[in-house]
Structures are given as C-alpha cells and as structure tokens.
Amino acid sequence: MPDSPAFSPGSLIHARGRDWVVEPDSKPDFLHLRPLAGTADESAWIVTALEREAPVTANFPLPNPECRGNWSEMRLLQDAMLMRLRSGAGPFRSFGNIAVEPRVYQLVPLMMALRQEVTRLLIADDVGVGKTIEAGLIVRELMDRGEVARFSVLCPPNLVDQWQEELQRRFNIRATAVTSSTVKNLERQVPPGRSFFDHFPVTIISLDYIKSDAHRHSFLSAAPECLIVDEAHTCTSVGQGIQQRFRLLKELAADHNRHLILLTATPHSGIDSGFYNLLGLLNPEFTSLQDAGQQQRKTLRERLARYLLQRKRADITKWQQDQSLFPTRLSSEATYQLTGAWGTFFDEVQDYCIKMAESHRDNRMIWYATLALLRCISSSPASAVSALNERLNGVPATDAEQAITSELTGDEGDDEIAADRETPALADAGEESVLRGLMAKAQSLYGPQNDPKLKALIAGLKPLIQDGFSPIVFCQFISTANYVGQYLRKAFKTCHVQVVTGNLAPSEREEAVAALTADPRRILVATNCLSEGINLQKGFNAVVHYDLAWNPSRHEQREGRVDRYGQTSPTVKCLMLYGLDNPVDGFILKVILRKAKAIQDQLGIKVPIPENEKAITDALIRAALLKRRDSHSKAEQLMFDGFEEVDKMMDKAWKAATERAARTIFAQQPMRPEDVEPEFRRQQELIGSTKDLQRFMISAAVFLGAPLEPDNNSTWTINIANLPAALRTRLEEHKLSGKIRFSFQPVSGVLELTRTHPLTSGLADYIAERALDRNEVGRAAAVKVASGITEKTTVFSLRLRYCLTYTFNQKTHDLMAEELLTLIRTGSGPLHIATAEENKFLRELKPGGNIVDAAAQRFVNAALDEWKDDISTFAALIHERAEVLKSDHDRIRAAARQKAGSVSVKALMPPDLLSVCILMPAL
Structure with a gap:
C-alpha cells in the first residue's frame, strides 16, 4: 500500500464515506478526526495504513446556484452553525461549551486565575453570588485550553448530586459521583490495573467518604491536577472529622503544580486557627499571617490579595450598576408569648432545670444539659417530648456540650443533631415521675390552639401564601420539623407541604424538593440539612426562621438558599419568629443576632461569633435560667432580671471578635469593569447571545414543521412529535419527547433552554447536516x-x-x-x-x-x-x-x-x- 499523504491540522479529508476535519493532535499515520457535518461526540481516531480505502483530500461543497433558497433559510443555517460552535477562537475558550450567560462580575475570578501559572484561589463571595458558576468557568477554561484533563470537586455529601447536575447542565461536563453508596458499582467499571481516578477523569467526591484513612491514600496517589473544594471552611477548624478533611487537603495542596479553587461564603467561622489554615492551603506562608510582625504582615497581605476574592453583594451591584442582579430582601419579625398552658409548662421545666443545675453545681455537663433541654422545650411540644423522653433514658450529658458548641461555631455538619441527642443522663430515679408529668403536659400542647409559636407561624404564612410566595420554614430539630409539617398540612389544605430532614439521604432530599417544586402552591419545612450549599431559588422565594439559629451565619445561609443569583422573583421575604418572654430567644436575638448585624453594618463584613465558646455558653446558661418578667412592653420583655449583667459580659467578647475580624479584611486586586465587560461583549458576538438563541429556535421550529407555541409567561412549547423522524430519534436518546415547555430565561418550574442543551444542539446539528451533506442539494x-x-x-x-x-x-x-x-x-x-x-x-x-x-x-x-x-x-x-x-x-x-x-x-x-x-x- 502506498504511503498516505500527510494531512495538516484543519484540512478536510474524505474517509469512511464522509468528510472530516483533521484535529491538531493528529500524527502522520494516526489521525484524530472530527466529522465536518456532525458533532464532536462522533470524533474518531483512525490508523491510515489500516483503512480499507485510504483517506483523500476533500473539498467543502460550494453553494448550488441552481437551487437557491430564501434569506430566512440562509439566516437559519448561519444561526445553526453559530449554535454548534464549541471550540471558539476568542480568548475565552470555554464560552462555546457553557450553558450559562455569566454576569460580568463572574468573570473576575477567571481573570484572576489566568494571572497565575498554577491557579490557587479562595473565592469567598457572599452567599448567593454564584461561586459555583465562577469555579465552573475556571475549570472549563482550563480544560478547553488543554491545561487540565482531570479534576475533582470535593464537597459535603449533600452537595454531590447538585454539583453533578450543575456541571452537566451549565458547563457540559459529565462528572462521576463518588460516595460511599456509589463507589462499589463504579469500581466494577474500572479495568484491572487502572486507577479509579484515571478511569473517571471528572469526579464529584463526598468529603466524608474520601477523608478516611482507607480512601485518602488511594486518592492522594492518583489525585487529578485540579481540585475544587466547596464549603472549604468546614475542612479547617476543629473536631475529629474536620481534622481528617484538613489533613487530606493539606497533603493535596502540597503539590505546588496542582490547581486549587476553594469556595466558601464564611471563610472565618470564628476560629482564627481555622481561617489561617484555610489561607495556608493557598500558600503555606500565609499561615504566618496570624503571628506576623507589621512589615511581614504588610508584605503577606499584599501577596494574598492575588489569591483571595471576597465581595459583598453591594460591591457587585455598585460595580455593575445593575440593581436587578439580586432580589430585594424584605425582612420582618413575628412574636409570640408563652401564655396560658404553654407558659405554665415552660416555667415548670425551667424550675426543674434550675433545681437540677443547683444540685450539681460542680458538674459543668449538667449546666450544658439544662440549656440544651430548654432549647428543645422552646422549639416545639414534639421536641420537648423527645428531649424529656431521652432524659428518662439517660443520654450522656457530654452530647449536649458537643451539640451546643457545634451550633455556636457553625460546625454542625451536614445534618442537624436531633433533639434527643441534646439531653443529659437521668440524675436519680426520683425524677421519673416529674419527667413523665412534664411529658404528658407537653403532649397536651400539640396544635395551634395550645401552641402560641405554631399559631404565630400559621398567621405569618397566610399573607405569604396569599401573595403567591413559596416559603421554606427552617426548624432546628427533626421532631419539630415533622410536627410543624403535620399541622401546616391541616392549616393549608390547598398547598403541598413537604418535610425534608437529615433522616433522608441526600438523593432522597433532592427528589423530595424536586417533587414539591412541581406543585404551584407549596411549603417546604426543613431542618438545617438544607441550609447550606443547596440551591433552592428556582422553587422558593421566602424563608421563615421557626427556630432562631444561634450562629448569625446560619441565618444568612438559610436565607441564601433563595436570595441568590438566578432567583426570578424580584422580592424575597424573610420572617423571623421569636418568643417575647422566652429568655433563650431574648439572649440569642439581642446579644448575638442583633449585635452581629450592627457590627456588619459598621464594618461592611460579617463578624463571626466570638471564639470563646465558654464565655458564650456561660452567658447562655445564665440567661436561660433567668425568670420571665411580666411586662406589656416588647422592649422590656426582651430584658430579664439580671440580663444587663449577661449583656455586659458579652460586649467584651464581641469587641475582641470585631478586632480580629477587622484584621481579616484584605485588599482586593483592582479589576476595572472596562477591563472585563468589553471582552465579554466581544465573546457574545462570537458565539451568540440569548437573543440569537431565541431567533434560531423560533426559525428552526417553523422550518422543521413544529412551530413554537408561546404563552403569556415568557415561556414556549414545542411538540417533538411534529419534528422529522430522524431528529425525533436523536432527541429521544436525551429523553426529549412529547410537548416540552421551556423559556430562554430562568422561570420557576420551567426548562431553561441554553445553546448547549440537547434540544438546541439537536436542531442545530440536524439543520447544519442537511445543508452541508454533499449528497443532498x-x-x-x-x-x-x-x-x-x-x-x-x-x-x-x-x-x-x-x-x-x-x-x-x-x-x-x-x-x-x-x-x-x-x-x-x-x-x-x-x-x-x-x-x-x-x-x-x-x-x-x-x-x-x-x-x-x-x-x-x-x-x-x-x-x-x-x-x-x-x-x-x-x-x-x-x-x-x-x-x-x-x-x-x-x-x-x-x-x-x-x-x-x-x-x-x-x-x-x-x-x-x-x-x-x-x-x-x-x-
């Protein structure tokens, strides 16, 4: 067989009965080919010497002057080719492969990444700004530039499915989910002698799975060249599990050639050592910032500015001069009083707690237990029954200390601690009759007629539902969430009420939320398992804090589930419930939540709760044991006998926390809008904008015999059954059939159509192939x-x-x-x-x-x-x-x-x- 001719990259050849484009990584006798009239998924490698018919040079068919079309058909062909572009020639290579039109501010992290030989970034933007999109843009760009072939996302287990969906839907990246429940099936797919992480080049890995010694070493030996770590602040503080996470990340970051993108909305969770550990992952030198002298600190801070991006929403809105970037958040409060049987019951439990604490003055665990018990009693009758029952059964008091400390520091993990884990061991048998009596009273308080807190919730939800809002009600305990869900179903019979707690696996939570979102009138009742990292803005636009969170960051995280980038509602409403004469609520509201808000307004940043948990818990315990005042004034009811002394005790702790937080404000590298926005606009011209997509879909549907049906809500419907048979078969492979309702902009409950969606690419490929096939006029x-x-x-x-x-x-x-x-x-x-x-x-x-x-x-x-x-x-x-x-x-x-x-x-x-x-x- 004669030698095959050499084909240069970009040349056209004819082989195997069709025309191809030669890719740059081809060898003279080993060609990488992409079909001229086809998709990148149909690319092939061929050994020229083994081909039955040797490849030959091909020519692109010229337009046929004897078979002329009309302008709309030509415009349609050009639009189809535009929608097919994936490997764009502009400086942002990734834009052809993404299904999101990023905001200009979301390009800043990408620009910062391009400054570095090896990407090391801590993206600490506010909750809801779009850190997932910012990180996705970076890795997609690195992949499309050929700098990265493999990467992994390390995240809490409840975020694995969400990351997998986001990468596929927004960035056209197919990722493999690696969790304790999926790994056995995946291992069976790996050929013998091949590394798990070589076989699956893009993986989303549960931190809880990979942190253990059994799996850490195998990952370290084959870890990819690029990592994204979501909720990175959960990996650098205290606790056995967190130490395992940090050890893994530290060993991964030790490879200075590995790209590392850290994501968190709360880089400083209140513990200085955790914060500087986080910075040390970017560069070990940054850990010395904590104890550096003035000159060294100045130098290190200037260097850190190249690695750290921390922006508030106000910064972004001001920068882009676009007030519609994020919804308007309207916050309000609803109060209730511990009146009637509830007030009597609360007083009896408090008297019991005081007696228990005074009889064990030298046992610190008992003091934690009293606070934990009152916390459960304040939540709901159901959590009260659960907590009192466990008091009878004797749960170790050390669990109460761990629960309270975790809640104050925000390190509760992915699931909440149930109420029955926060109660102390039974002190003596003489308490049994008292506890059983209290349990019976708690059970008699079920329902809004006897529970003033539940009654206040129902009253607060009614106007929200009437105004068309879809709320999430956040509770602290599983038992409370189930109790609230039960009575909301009775109070709102025309609404679909769904309860999601840590008792459900992450995949089950996702399925439950998705099923609920399909209902036009819906209420979600959830525990803190849904308060961090989960995107809920497409189905919900209101948040109710049924139980006050003890850490200010938790409130922001809850509200950030709906008040975030992509929220279609112009307004998000937030409602906070608290007891006017509940001493625990009074302490949390006045001494923690409102002080944190005042300091944030003053400094412009969120200040973590003071690091000294002992001082806080001491103050909390003292507040919990204060007796209620009989007063008609709201201001006075939030004050209790001896409250001034507790308040003064906390002022000193807050002052120290504020001083520490001020030291963590770092200068940002200046990035001017005029440096970014023009390039963004040029890139849109190269690959097409949303307007180009809409024009293409309307024209293509008419041309193919399935015109779109518009409605009054910026949505459209296409009937797949009316499309040509060959195209229908292609679309059915992507589970697209029947009537499909979609929009070109985010609309709750409706498919958002993008240029890379299988429906768009399917129509574009079909039209282009028909026009360019040399066998068809x-x-x-x-x-x-x-x-x-x-x-x-x-x-x-x-x-x-x-x-x-x-x-x-x-x-x-x-x-x-x-x-x-x-x-x-x-x-x-x-x-x-x-x-x-x-x-x-x-x-x-x-x-x-x-x-x-x-x-x-x-x-x-x-x-x-x-x-x-x-x-x-x-x-x-x-x-x-x-x-x-x-x-x-x-x-x-x-x-x-x-x-x-x-x-x-x-x-x-x-x-x-x-x-x-x-x-x-x-x-």
Whole structure:
C-alpha cells in the first residue's frame, strides 16, 4: 500500500464515506478526526495504513446556484452553525461549551486565575453570588485550553448530586459521583490495573467518604491536577472529622503544580486557627499571617490579595450598576408569648432545670444539659417530648456540650443533631415521675390552639401564601420539623407541604424538593440539612426562621438558599419568629443576632461569633435560667432580671471578635469593569447571545414543521412529535419527547433552554447536516430585494478554522478553534469584514421580493467565480482576522497580567463557504 499523504491540522479529508476535519493532535499515520457535518461526540481516531480505502483530500461543497433558497433559510443555517460552535477562537475558550450567560462580575475570578501559572484561589463571595458558576468557568477554561484533563470537586455529601447536575447542565461536563453508596458499582467499571481516578477523569467526591484513612491514600496517589473544594471552611477548624478533611487537603495542596479553587461564603467561622489554615492551603506562608510582625504582615497581605476574592453583594451591584442582579430582601419579625398552658409548662421545666443545675453545681455537663433541654422545650411540644423522653433514658450529658458548641461555631455538619441527642443522663430515679408529668403536659400542647409559636407561624404564612410566595420554614430539630409539617398540612389544605430532614439521604432530599417544586402552591419545612450549599431559588422565594439559629451565619445561609443569583422573583421575604418572654430567644436575638448585624453594618463584613465558646455558653446558661418578667412592653420583655449583667459580659467578647475580624479584611486586586465587560461583549458576538438563541429556535421550529407555541409567561412549547423522524430519534436518546415547555430565561418550574442543551444542539446539528451533506442539494445561495441598501451588496458567510498555539512554562500545545465570519462587498467597493453595525443590520434584515431567475443565477455565479478566482483577497482578510484574534488574546493576557507564555493564532486554509447572498436595492 502506498504511503498516505500527510494531512495538516484543519484540512478536510474524505474517509469512511464522509468528510472530516483533521484535529491538531493528529500524527502522520494516526489521525484524530472530527466529522465536518456532525458533532464532536462522533470524533474518531483512525490508523491510515489500516483503512480499507485510504483517506483523500476533500473539498467543502460550494453553494448550488441552481437551487437557491430564501434569506430566512440562509439566516437559519448561519444561526445553526453559530449554535454548534464549541471550540471558539476568542480568548475565552470555554464560552462555546457553557450553558450559562455569566454576569460580568463572574468573570473576575477567571481573570484572576489566568494571572497565575498554577491557579490557587479562595473565592469567598457572599452567599448567593454564584461561586459555583465562577469555579465552573475556571475549570472549563482550563480544560478547553488543554491545561487540565482531570479534576475533582470535593464537597459535603449533600452537595454531590447538585454539583453533578450543575456541571452537566451549565458547563457540559459529565462528572462521576463518588460516595460511599456509589463507589462499589463504579469500581466494577474500572479495568484491572487502572486507577479509579484515571478511569473517571471528572469526579464529584463526598468529603466524608474520601477523608478516611482507607480512601485518602488511594486518592492522594492518583489525585487529578485540579481540585475544587466547596464549603472549604468546614475542612479547617476543629473536631475529629474536620481534622481528617484538613489533613487530606493539606497533603493535596502540597503539590505546588496542582490547581486549587476553594469556595466558601464564611471563610472565618470564628476560629482564627481555622481561617489561617484555610489561607495556608493557598500558600503555606500565609499561615504566618496570624503571628506576623507589621512589615511581614504588610508584605503577606499584599501577596494574598492575588489569591483571595471576597465581595459583598453591594460591591457587585455598585460595580455593575445593575440593581436587578439580586432580589430585594424584605425582612420582618413575628412574636409570640408563652401564655396560658404553654407558659405554665415552660416555667415548670425551667424550675426543674434550675433545681437540677443547683444540685450539681460542680458538674459543668449538667449546666450544658439544662440549656440544651430548654432549647428543645422552646422549639416545639414534639421536641420537648423527645428531649424529656431521652432524659428518662439517660443520654450522656457530654452530647449536649458537643451539640451546643457545634451550633455556636457553625460546625454542625451536614445534618442537624436531633433533639434527643441534646439531653443529659437521668440524675436519680426520683425524677421519673416529674419527667413523665412534664411529658404528658407537653403532649397536651400539640396544635395551634395550645401552641402560641405554631399559631404565630400559621398567621405569618397566610399573607405569604396569599401573595403567591413559596416559603421554606427552617426548624432546628427533626421532631419539630415533622410536627410543624403535620399541622401546616391541616392549616393549608390547598398547598403541598413537604418535610425534608437529615433522616433522608441526600438523593432522597433532592427528589423530595424536586417533587414539591412541581406543585404551584407549596411549603417546604426543613431542618438545617438544607441550609447550606443547596440551591433552592428556582422553587422558593421566602424563608421563615421557626427556630432562631444561634450562629448569625446560619441565618444568612438559610436565607441564601433563595436570595441568590438566578432567583426570578424580584422580592424575597424573610420572617423571623421569636418568643417575647422566652429568655433563650431574648439572649440569642439581642446579644448575638442583633449585635452581629450592627457590627456588619459598621464594618461592611460579617463578624463571626466570638471564639470563646465558654464565655458564650456561660452567658447562655445564665440567661436561660433567668425568670420571665411580666411586662406589656416588647422592649422590656426582651430584658430579664439580671440580663444587663449577661449583656455586659458579652460586649467584651464581641469587641475582641470585631478586632480580629477587622484584621481579616484584605485588599482586593483592582479589576476595572472596562477591563472585563468589553471582552465579554466581544465573546457574545462570537458565539451568540440569548437573543440569537431565541431567533434560531423560533426559525428552526417553523422550518422543521413544529412551530413554537408561546404563552403569556415568557415561556414556549414545542411538540417533538411534529419534528422529522430522524431528529425525533436523536432527541429521544436525551429523553426529549412529547410537548416540552421551556423559556430562554430562568422561570420557576420551567426548562431553561441554553445553546448547549440537547434540544438546541439537536436542531442545530440536524439543520447544519442537511445543508452541508454533499449528497443532498444545499440551499445556501439566495438573491433578494432588500430595503435599506442603495447598491448591490454581496454577502459571503464563512466558517473559519484556526490553530491556537499556547506556549507556557516551556511547554507548547495546539488547539483547534472555529468561528463564523461575514465578508461584504458593497457595489464595486473592496471586500471587507462586516462591522458590528453591518452584522446587526443583517440579523434584523427582512428582505422583500425576488428577482428573475436568470439574473439571480448570473449574480450567484459571479459571486462564486470571485470566490474561486480571487482567493488571495479572501485569504488576506482571513489572516487579518487571525491577527485581530491574536490581539484579543494578548489584550486579555495583559488585563490578567499574564507575563509568562504566549499565544499564536494561525488561520487554516481554505475556509468553508457556507452561503452567499446578493441583496439588491428596491426600485
């Protein structure tokens, strides 16, 4: 067999009965091919010497002048090719592969990542700003630049499924979920002798699974070159499980060539050592900030600014001058009093707690137990019964200390501690009759007629439901959540009420929330298992704090589930319930929550609860044992006998915490809007915006015989059954059939259609393949009369291919890139690249009538002769375009302050002529 010809990257060849494009990583005898009329998923490698028929050079079919189409069909073909673009030629390689139109502020972390030879970032933006999108943009860009082939997301187990969905839906990345429940099945898929993490290049890994000694070592030996760590603050504080997490991350970060992206909305959870451990993952030198002298601290702070991004919503809104970025949060309070039987019951329990505490003055555990018991009693009759029952059964008092400490520091983990884990051991048998009597009284208080807190909740929910809001009611205990759900079902019979607690596995929680979201009238009752990391903005727009959280960050995390990027409701409502004459509520509200809010308003940052938990719990215990005052004034009812002394005790702790927090405010690297926004707009022009997507879908559906059905809520419906059979078969592989309702913008309960969604890509692929298949007559030539022009205008639409060569850290790699380009000749003027104004004119053009066939065919033939005879003119413009792209890359590198490496852009000839259209002025 004779030697096969050498095919250069970007050239067209014919093999196996179809046309292909040669990819840059091909070898002379081992070709990596992507189908010319097909998708990247159909790419193939071939050994030329083993092919039955040797590959030969192919030519892209020219438009057929004898079978002319109309302008709308040509516009549709161009839009289909635009929607198919994945490997864009612009400086942001990833934009063709993402299904989200990022906000300009979300590009700042990407720009910061591009500044670094190895990405090390701590993204500590406010809750709900979009840290997942920011991290996804970075890893997608690193992958599309060829710098990363494998990466893992390490996150709490309840976030594994969410990360998997987000990567697939928004970034077109298929990831494998690795948890204790999935790993056995996955191991069976790994070939013998191959590493688990080599076989699955993108993984979402439960921190609780991977942190153990049994799994940590295997991961360390085969860990990928890039890591995202979500809720990173949960890995660097105290506790056995947290120490295991931190040891794993520290060993992973020790490889200085590994990209590391840390995500958290609460970088400082109140423990200085945990915060500086977190910074040390970026660079071990940063751990010395805690004890550094003035000059060293100044130097280290300046360096840290290149690794740390911490922005408040107000910063972002001011920067973008867009008040609609986030919803308006409206907060209110609802109060209740411990009156009647509830008040008598509370007083009796408090008397019991005081007696128990005084009889064991030297046993600190008992003091914790009294506080824990009152916490449960204050939550609900159900949690009271559970706690008192466990008091009878004798749960160790040390559990109460751990529960209270964890709640104050915000380190409760993924699931809440049930009420029955916060009670002390039974002191003596003489207490049994007292406890059984208290349990009987608690059981008699079930329901809104006897429970003033539940009654206040129902009263607060009624106006929310009437105004069309979908609320989440957050409770502290599982027993309380089940109790609240039971009575809300009775009070709101037209609403679907769902309870989600830590008793459900993460996947079951997700299924329960998804089923609830499908109902138009819904109420979600949840414990803190849904208060962190979970995205709930698409189904809910109100939050009720049924139980006050003892840590201010927990309130923000709860509200951040709905008040976040992507919330479609312009307003989010938050309601906080508390007891006017409940001493525990009074302490938490006045001494912790309101002080934290006042300090945040003053400093502009969230200040963690004071680090000295002993001082806090001492103050809490003293407050819990204070007797209620009989007063009609709300202000007075929040004060109790001896409260002033407790309040004064806490002022000193808050002052120290404020001083520490002030030291953690670090300067940010300046990133001006004018450095980012123009590049974002240019990139939109290259790959298409949401408006381009909408135009394509409307036109494509009509062309294929399944016109969209609009409704009054910015949503559309397409009937898949009306599409061609071959296309239906493709879509059914993605479980798309029947009538599908969608929107081009986020709408609660409706599919958000993006350029990478299988429905969009399916229609685009089908239309492009029909037009470009050499065995089918194309409709890529047209001659039309058009208003708005004064001379004959010839429009050439091209698909260009480039080879982008990245040189970085003494390494070079080539990547293929594509883009669409429009060339225009007006009258006898020079051929030129269409300006932004000309492209806008062509997008909005609505041509008029036709001209006679003979003249139309003559015009098309003349344009095609120009293409064939004057290719040098076209080539010069294409190379000019390559230089423009090179300058775009250089400008981004300059804005990102990339000093090392370079990028070159080489146009691969010949280009593909997709269509030619001649527009004639109206007579």
